[in-house]
Amino acid sequence: MKSINKLIIAISITVGASVTSCQKLNIPPTNIFTPEVIYSSEAGVKSFLATIYQNLPIEDFKYRPDQGFKTGGNDWENFYNEAGVIGEEVGPFGGMDIAGGFGYWPYGDIRNVNTLISELPKHVSTLTQSTVNALLGEAHFLRAYYYFGLAKRYGGVPIIKEPQDPAAPLSTLQVHRNKEQETWDFIGSELDLGYQMMPETSDAGRANKYAAIALKSRAMLYAACIAKYGSVNFVDGPARSAGLVGIPADQASKYFQAAYDAAKALEGHYSLYNANSDKVQNYVDLFLKSGSPENIFIKQYSIANQTAHSWDATMSPRYMTANALSRSYPTLDLVQLWGNLPVTNDDGTPKRFNSRADLMQGLEPRLLATIYFPGTTLRGLTFDMQRGIYPSFSGTAAAEVAKQPNSRSYILAGDTKTLYQGKQIIGFTGPWTGGDELTRTGFYVRKYVDYNKPQATVDLNRSEQPWIDLRYGEILLNRAEAAMELGNPTDALSSINQLRTRAGATLYSSIDLTKVRNERRMELAFENQYYWDLKRWRTADVVLDRAHFKGLMPYYVFNENKYIFLAEPELFNREYTFQKQFYYEGIPGGEIGKNPNLLPNNPNY
Amino acid sequence: MKKLISNFLVVAAILTISACTKIDNYDGPNASFQGNIISSAGGNLQTSGGSTQIKLQQIGWTTPQTIPSKFDGTFEDTKLFKSAYKVVPTNGAFWPVTDTIVVNIAQGTKHDFTVTPYIVIKNFTTSLTGTTLTLKYDITAPIAAGLPTIKDTQPYINTTKLVGAGASIREYSDALAVSINKNFTDLTDAEKSVTLTVPNMIPGRTFFVRVGVRLSDSFNSSNFSEIVQIDVPK
Numbered sequence: 001m002k003s004i005n006k007l008i009i010a011i012s013i014t015v016g017a018s019v020t021s022c023q024k025l026n027i028p029p030t031n032i033f034t035p036e037v038i039y040s041s042e043a044g045v046k047s048f049l050a051t052i053y054q055n056l057p058i059e060d061f062k063y064r065p066d067q068g069f070k071t072g073g074n075d076w077e078n079f080y081n082e083a084g085v086i087g088e089e090v091g092p093f094g095g096m097d098i099a100g101g102f103g104y105w106p107y108g109d110i111r112n113v114n115t116l117i118s119e120l121p122k123h124v125s126t127l128t129q130s131t132v133n134a135l136l137g138e139a140h141f142l143r144a145y146y147y148f149g150l151a152k153r154y155g156g157v158p159i160i161k162e163p164q165d166p167a168a169p170l171s172t173l174q175v176h177r178n179k180e181q182e183t184w185d186f187i188g189s190e191l192d193l194g195y196q197m198m199p200e201t202s203d204a205g206r207a208n209k210y211a212a213i214a215l216k217s218r219a220m221l222y223a224a225c226i227a228k229y230g231s232v233n234f235v236d237g238p239a240r241s242a243g244l245v246g247i248p249a250d251q252a253s254k255y256f257q258a259a260y261d262a263a264k265a266l267e268g269h270y271s272l273y274n275a276n277s278d279k280v281q282n283y284v285d286l287f288l289k290s291g292s293p294e295n296i297f298i299k300q301y302s303i304a305n306q307t308a309h310s311w312d313a314t315m316s317p318r319y320m321t322a323n324a325l326s327r328s329y330p331t332l333d334l335v336q337l338w339g340n341l342p343v344t345n346d347d348g349t350p351k352r353f354n355s356r357a358d359l360m361q362g363l364e365p366r367l368l369a370t371i372y373f374p375g376t377t378l379r380g381l382t383f384d385m386q387r388g389i390y391p392s393f394s395g396t397a398a399a400e401v402a403k404q405p406n407s408r409s410y411i412l413a414g415d416t417k418t419l420y421q422g423k424q425i426i427g428f429t430g431p432w433t434g435g436d437e438l439t440r441t442g443f444y445v446r447k448y449v450d451y452n453k454p455q456a457t458v459d460l461n462r463s464e465q466p467w468i469d470l471r472y473g474e475i476l477l478n479r480a481e482a483a484m485e486l487g488n489p490t491d492a493l494s495s496i497n498q499l500r501t502r503a504g505a506t507l508y509s510s511i512d513l514t515k516v517r518n519e520r521r522m523e524l525a526f527e528n529q530y531y532w533d534l535k536r537w538r539t540a541d542v543v544l545d546r547a548h549f550k551g552l553m554p555y556y557v558f559n560e561n562k563y564i565f566l567a568e569p570e571l572f573n574r575e576y577t578f579q580k581q582f583y584y585e586g587i588p589g590g591e592i593g594k595n596p597n598l599l600p601n602n603p604n605y
Numbered sequence: 606m607k608k609l610i611s612n613f614l615v616v617a618a619i620l621t622i623s624a625c626t627k628i629d630n631y632d633g634p635n636a637s638f639q640g641n642i643i644s645s646a647g648g649n650l651q652t653s654g655g656s657t658q659i660k661l662q663q664i665g666w667t668t669p670q671t672i673p674s675k676f677d678g679t680f681e682d683t684k685l686f687k688s689a690y691k692v693v694p695t696n697g698a699f700w701p702v703t704d705t706i707v708v709n710i711a712q713g714t715k716h717d718f719t720v721t722p723y724i725v726i727k728n729f730t731t732s733l734t735g736t737t738l739t740l741k742y743d744i745t746a747p748i749a750a751g752l753p754t755i756k757d758t759q760p761y762i763n764t765t766k767l768v769g770a771g772a773s774i775r776e777y778s779d780a781l782a783v784s785i786n787k788n789f790t791d792l793t794d795a796e797k798s799v800t801l802t803v804p805n806m807i808p809g810r811t812f813f814v815r816v817g818v819r820l821s822d823s824f825n826s827s828n829f830s831e832i833v834q835i836d837v838p839k
Contacts, residue, residue: 235823236701541825546779580823592667599667604696604823 039123045135048116052142053205055109057149058299059528060467061309061448065098073306076460078314079327082531086540087549089526090440090570091328096544096578098531101153103588106146107160113143114163137197141212144190148219151187152532153585155226155245155602156180174595177587179243181251184223188258191216195265204290204298205466210269211297214470217262217478223247224255224485225536233538235580237603245584245602256485263479270296270472272502279365279504287448288465296470303462312453312463315445316372317438319428320381321458325437330371330445330525332550332567337522338367341552343565348396350564356385356554359565365504370525372444374427374554379455384427385442386563387553388412389420393564401568410555423556431553433571440571441551447526473499474529477520484516492516499523535583544578581605632687638708639681640716642674642694646725646747649678650699651829653761653769653817657697659718661690664707671695676769676832687711694718698818698826700748721747724755724789724818724828728798731814731833738762738803740816742830744792752789753822757782760801761815761829768813768832777803777812782819809839 028034038044054071062070064080084091085098116139120132127135150157158175159182166173178186194212202208227247240246247255273294276282286292301308313324335341341359345351353359357375360368372378374385388410393400400408413425414434430438450465480495493511496519500507503523508515517537521530534540551570554563586605592598642657644650650657657674663686672682674697693705699720708716729742740760746752759782761773773779781803785796799816806812812835817827 545825580825589668596667 035119039119040126042127042131042135045116045120045127048112049135049138049142049206052109052112052116055106056142056145056299057104057106058467058469060299060469061301061311061463063528064102065531066093066100066102068102068104071307073308074461076310076314076324078310081328081526082528083526084328085576086531086534086544087331087547087576088334088521088530089328089330089445090549090551090572090574092436095574096576096582099578099582099585101585103590104149104153104585105588105591106149110143110146110160111163113139113146114161117143118162133197134199137194137209137212138207140190141194141198141207141215144187144194144212144219145215147183147187147190148215148222151180151183151219152222152535154587155239155584156183156243158598159183159186174597176597177244180226180245181223181243181247184219184226184247184255187219188216188223191219191262200269205300207297210266211470213262213265214296214475217259217266217475217482218470220255220259220262221478221482222532222536224252224259224482225538227255228252228485229536229538230583233541233580233583235583235603238600239602242600244600253486256482259478260482260486263475263482266296266472266475270294270475272472272476272498274502279502280369283366283369283503284446284451287468288450288452290466292471294472295466295468296472296475298466298468300466301464303464306461308461309463309467310460311448311465312450312458313460315449316378316458317429317444320378320455322456323459326439326444327436328445329439329441329551329570330443331441331570332443332552334521334525335367335371335443335552337518338364341565343552343567344397348398350393350397350400350566352557352560352562352564354562356563366502366522368446370445370447370522372446372449374442376446378449378451379453379458381428381455383429383444385429385431385439385554386425386427386556387431387442388555389423389425390555390557390564391420392559393555393557397564397566401566421558423558427554431551431571436572439551441549442553442565443551445526468527473523474527477516477523480511480516481513481520484511484513534578538583540578540582541580544576547576548573549576634684634686636685636687636710636712636714637681637683638672638685638690638692638710638714638716639683640679640718642678642680642697643717643719644678644699644725645719645721650674650697650720650722651815651831652676652678652697653827653829654767654771656770656824656826657699658695659692660695661685661692661710662705664689664691676767685710692716694720696824696826698723698820698822698824698828722828723752723820723822723826726816726818726828726830729816729830729833731835733806733835733837736804736806736808736837738806738814738835740801740803740814741799742816743798744789744818745797746789749789753820754788755785755792756819756821756825757784757786758799758801758816758818759783760803761817762803762812764810764812766813766832768815769829770817770827777806806835806837808837811836 038048057069061078062075065082079091083089085093085096120136124132156177156179159178164173191212195209198209200208227249230246231249271293273286273292276285313321314326316326318325343351360373372383374383376383390410411420411425416426416428418425426432431442432438476495476499480492483491489511497507534543549570550567553566553568557564581604584602587598587601642650652674658671659680660669660671662669672680674680689707689709691705692708693702699722725745727743727745732739760778761768762777763773813832814835815830815832817829819827
């Protein structure tokens with residue numbers, strides 16, 4: 001009887017299944033957004049834009065030049081920065097570890113923008129013409145931003161303006177590289193479109209028309225320098241003969257003019273941050289206060305959305321934070337751009353200081369706001385940098401530094417607990433050679449560090465201050481450099497002096513290209529610009545030719561109860577060399593495998 | 606039921622074991638390529654780490670590979686796939702070789718390249734007085750016209766026979782570099798014969814010494830002298 005029941009059940013299941021099995025599956029998938037959903041409202045387009053913005057090649061706090069752009073919730077190692085291989089800082093990189101790049105190839109993101117550009121005009125009825133135009137302008141800006149990220153790495157790349165059809169024949173999908181000049185021209189014309197089509201204002205974190213023209217001033221300056229300096233200092237190869245890298249020298253002035261005009265277009269719309277009459281505090285706040293009239297385009301972070309960065313926890317020593325460690329430190333070479341520090345007397349002996357903080361007297365406010373000097377305080381704690389103790393000190397600074405370490409009479413220590421006659425030998429903030437979590441140079445980064453954050457909250461992935469990707473300060477520098485190259489020193493001088501006024505520096509009465517470039521280095525230190533500046537000026541292989549960098553080591557002289565400062569090699573004494581082939585990165589091997597039409601590769605790859 | 610499961614496992618095990626019995630039908634990388642990079646001025650081109658390479662481009666493949674030259678100007682790679690390759694010496698301090706040749710590389714393939722060095726170091730002599738080492742040599746150029754600017758010249762000193770750029774004691778080597786930054790044709794005869802002194806050599810040690818001249822070509826490459834052994838007496 002039981003078996004009959006089973007049989008009945010089995011039969012009913014089979015019959016039931018076969019009867020219902022031929023239902024057509026015509027329910028649209030619920031986890032894929034169709035164009036109708038995206039483009040039916042501005043909010044829909046906005047959500048699509050968010051992905052495109054998130055992946056923009058913005059070299060921010062989290063950017064790791066050897067690994068790429070980071071958008072995750074735990075990309076905390078913010079000390080792996082560009083500054084640490086080019087002499088602004090020394091950091092965890094053992095040498096020129098970033099010049100090979102990370103195989104950046106964002107054609108997936110570019111496809112997203114291309115889709116947006118081809119779809120938007122079809123939805124004028126739901127979105128209105130003016131919204132569509134504004135969004136199209138934004139899309140052109142975004143596309144230019146991606147191509148800029150490619151062009152500065154590889155030179156000429158394939159320009160793809162429409163979403164490719166995956167079913168198209170392989171020959172049309174394997175696009176050849178465009179010439180380098182065509183690539184920069186495309187970036188310029190895309191940014192012009194952005195400038196024409198976008199409105200004057202935008203939500204924070206999104207671009208407006210001025211962001212487009214600001215980026216254009218940067219991009220055209222790159223193109224101009226590649227034309228001018230890249231035609232003198234280059235590595236030859238088939239890619240160069242074909243124009244895939246390099247721009248003819250006679251094009252330089254055209255691009256300098258474009259950079260100048262673009263920078264000038266921002267005049268009157270943005271201004272330097274000048275809210276505080278205390279010049280040091282003003283320059284510190286420029287990077288921390290929202291609503292600054294200097295900010296043209298920013299990138300925001302959020303703890304709630306798991307995109308926060310870790311600048312505060314990784315730029316200051318553990319002594320002043322709640323977690324983690326620091327690993328990259330400003331060099332004395334950078335500090336000396338502002339002039340030599342008054343640490344030696346005329347007879348060559350080290351100057352004696354009653355307190356470490358006395359060193360800062362008379363220094364430029366911008367320098368003090370960029371770098372934490374010995375004797376400053378953060379979160380109630382003092383930067384007490386001290387490399388060691390001299391029981392007594394005689395002779396000149398130069399002679400002392402030239403000695404072999406074992407014949408120097410100083411007393412060093414492996415930790416902060418070791419005392420010399422009751423006096424702490426090394427500072428809580430270093431310098432120390434036992435590791436690299438305390439300064440190797442005697443300095444710490446101050447720019448962008450949020451001094452208001454209570455120490456207990458200075459943890460990993462807990463910093464939300466925005467990255468200022470385009471600010472008016474840079475625009476003035478772009479303008480001054482372009483003006484100088486075009487033979488208009490008067491205009492260059494006035495731009496530079498605007499910056500120097502805000503910085504609290506003495507004003508220049510005359511100007512030359514070296515001064516303009518040095519001003520750029522000082523104003524934009526740690527902002528991930530100098531690496532690319534060195535590349536476009538084609539000076540990297542000269543500046544970074546077996547280069548070693550220095551620190552400023554504070555010592556306590558015991559019998560005099562004074563401090564002295566000695567300029568010494570940074571404690572790891574690492575070497576940095578930039579090969580000429582690095583002016584361009586090689587096209588990623590995996591991409592050449594998929595598309596052999598990308599050959600010839602850049603010279604010497 | 607248990608039996609069913611165990612039967613099933615047995616079948617699965619047999620399938621797993623027998624699945625991968627096919628042997629890779631391609632040859633392993635058992636071809637080799639070796640030879641000398643000969644200087645047109647005589648002998649092998651003296652090189653150093655991270656400089657001269659033989660670049661091989663396998664025909665029908667996109668990514669090139671390289672064989673680094675040894676310090677004595679020889680090269681050898683015994684783990685290559687048998688095939689036709691376009692080969693060319695590159696990255697060193699010699700006039701660029703523009704015509705690549707095609708070599709069928711099989712087991713034991715040998716090939717010598719002849720290159721024209723930018724700079725040939727002649728009359729290299731060393732003398733030790735106390736702990737101070739004096740190095741004298743003449744800088745000559747087989748082809749002077751169009752030579753890249755000469756950046757600097759320096760000694761290279763190490764405690765092993767592997768001595769050259771990136772393999773030297775900094776205080777005795779890079780720190781003693783003398784900048785030149787001139788074209789060869791603008792050098793006076795006095796500037797072409799160089800004397801370098803290396804002070805404070807450590808007594809009782811053996812050092813290996815050579816000198817180099819660095820040029821601002823595409824690779825910032827250097828021409829080197831031969832390597833000399835120096836025993837500093839106690």
